[in-house]
Amino acid sequence: MTYTDSPLLELDGLSKRYGSQRVLTDLDLTLPPGVHALLGPNGAGKTTLVNVLSTLVPYDAGRVRVLGLDPRRDRKQLQGLVSLTGQYAAVDEKLSGAENMLMMGRLFGLSRHEAQRRADALLERFALTAAAGKRVATYSGGMRRKLDIAAGLISRPRLIFLDEPTTGLDTRSRQTLWDEIRTLADSGASVFLTTQYLEEADALAERIVVLHGGRIVADGTAAQLKSRVGGSTIQLHDDAGHILEEIPTQGSALDVARHLDAVAAARPDVDVTVRRPTLDEVFLELTGERTGDRAQQEVPA
Amino acid sequence: MTTTSTSHEAQAPASAGNGAGALTGLRVFTARSLKHSFRDAESLLMAILLPVMLMLIFVFIFGESIAAGQGGDRGDYLAYVLPAVALTAAGFGASYTAVVVSHDVTTGFMNRLRTMPFPAVTVLLGHTASSMVRNLLATGVVLAVAFALGFRTDAGVAEFAGAVGLIALWILVITVVFAVLGMVAGSAEAASGYGFVLLFLPYVSSGFAPVETMPGWLQGFAGHQPMTPIIDASRALLGGATPGDAWWIGLLWCGGFIAVAVWLAAVIFPRKVAR
Numbered sequence: 001m002t003y004t005d006s007p008l009l010e011l012d013g014l015s016k017r018y019g020s021q022r023v024l025t026d027l028d029l030t031l032p033p034g035v036h037a038l039l040g041p042n043g044a045g046k047t048t049l050v051n052v053l054s055t056l057v058p059y060d061a062g063r064v065r066v067l068g069l070d071p072r073r074d075r076k077q078l079q080g081l082v083s084l085t086g087q088y089a090a091v092d093e094k095l096s097g098a099e100n101m102l103m104m105g106r107l108f109g110l111s112r113h114e115a116q117r118r119a120d121a122l123l124e125r126f127a128l129t130a131a132a133g134k135r136v137a138t139y140s141g142g143m144r145r146k147l148d149i150a151a152g153l154i155s156r157p158r159l160i161f162l163d164e165p166t167t168g169l170d171t172r173s174r175q176t177l178w179d180e181i182r183t184l185a186d187s188g189a190s191v192f193l194t195t196q197y198l199e200e201a202d203a204l205a206e207r208i209v210v211l212h213g214g215r216i217v218a219d220g221t222a223a224q225l226k227s228r229v230g231g232s233t234i235q236l237h238d239d240a241g242h243i244l245e246e247i248p249t250q251g252s253a254l255d256v257a258r259h260l261d262a263v264a265a266a267r268p269d270v271d272v273t274v275r276r277p278t279l280d281e282v283f284l285e286l287t288g289e290r291t292g293d294r295a296q297q298e299v300p301a
Numbered sequence: 302m303t304t305t306s307t308s309h310e311a312q313a314p315a316s317a318g319n320g321a322g323a324l325t326g327l328r329v330f331t332a333r334s335l336k337h338s339f340r341d342a343e344s345l346l347m348a349i350l351l352p353v354m355l356m357l358i359f360v361f362i363f364g365e366s367i368a369a370g371q372g373g374d375r376g377d378y379l380a381y382v383l384p385a386v387a388l389t390a391a392g393f394g395a396s397y398t399a400v401v402v403s404h405d406v407t408t409g410f411m412n413r414l415r416t417m418p419f420p421a422v423t424v425l426l427g428h429t430a431s432s433m434v435r436n437l438l439a440t441g442v443v444l445a446v447a448f449a450l451g452f453r454t455d456a457g458v459a460e461f462a463g464a465v466g467l468i469a470l471w472i473l474v475i476t477v478v479f480a481v482l483g484m485v486a487g488s489a490e491a492a493s494g495y496g497f498v499l500l501f502l503p504y505v506s507s508g509f510a511p512v513e514t515m516p517g518w519l520q521g522f523a524g525h526q527p528m529t530p531i532i533d534a535s536r537a538l539l540g541g542a543t544p545g546d547a548w549w550i551g552l553l554w555c556g557g558f559i560a561v562a563v564w565l566a567a568v569i570f571p572r573k574v575a576r
Binding site for chain 2: 090
């Protein structure tokens, strides 16, 4: 029972390459139990990291502990404690929802009776009881995704990996799934999810780890990440609410006041709001794309 | 809730996510693959209908003229072509294995299994087992049609079992080859495409026409490819004759194919991650 006192994840110099391509480079990270998000654009290495942590792919170098266990050395033991729900709903379309659940339960080593009992409970919890007897081929994308996650819960894992759980879902299904993920956290399981959506990380995660080009470029709470980028922005609006101008500031009262004085002198009637940076801006800043834009803008000016 | 779950765990301590054994895995996946086969009505119909059509075409359309060249009649040709029809049908049936294996790889289903605490390779064994069931069923249909068309034999139970055993072994060979193809193919469509070539193999053998009637440049291949000894031995056994050397040459081929395919599967399977 080492996992109860251990951090959720401990990475020390984790590296992984496919052939000559470096996919993950020298990752250091410690996360406590809870819900955490791995945020990054396509090709950042998110799926590879999840695959390494969930024992699917061996890492090349570094020290890796998941629930205190080494995914390479303690593979089988760790497999009994985690579940992976991949990017594509890995459910069997030709079987019914209930058959899928039962199959997963049996493969986790549950007795037929126990697998049946847990399957029924999970199908009910995910509002799939009415569709349980129907073939998965007839399910909507949202239902498949829910079944996929439910199937991953049948072993009562301590840690659930969700690889882009809401990619391709409509807004309503996404909201439902977010609620489910919050419920998972309430039941005491930890969740490590990957996402390209900042909004999703902001809504669900205690800690957000930003991965870019196979490296961790930032790690913290949403508020910490926002403050890292610093300055609030002064927005000037016309009467219709259209933004006329955005003035970046350093965020301090003195700096904001200095800019506002200049605005007040030039256009005394203009509408003004001061807003904190959004996670989108944080993300672009951290991944270097925004600095590139700025440099380009500054050349002609 | 807590009381029920603790009493259960007391009864079955292995139920806390320790993972299934290989036997449970095999049972679960064989049941799954069989459900697939029998729920996919079109594929199942094809698997049964195809051998019947093949049999009827060769016996009634080509039969008389091929047999005439050898001084026989339609009935002789029925006995001659029987094993080849069974094996050709098995090839078509087994190619389905490539499609389902490829599907499991590309959908990420295999990935999920490989993060679970049980021998995930049993999923391949399940597909193999269900392919055996499906294709032996088709072989049964071929034999039934043959008897309905007037095929009669002096073969005893041992000879008959030997012939069916050889056919079953070839079904296993072609199934594991298709399973490996299914793993390396990029998609289910590509998997069935690769298999297409294999399906022409029986025509260039002693199965449908005697090797001696083929042009010299083709005889070398047709006379020595793996299906020829298997077909010759099955035909001899079904006719109640002794199979000579053909049976052990056939067995060696099958053993070799299975060994290579199992080795390839063992190398490829752990590295195969859908990305």
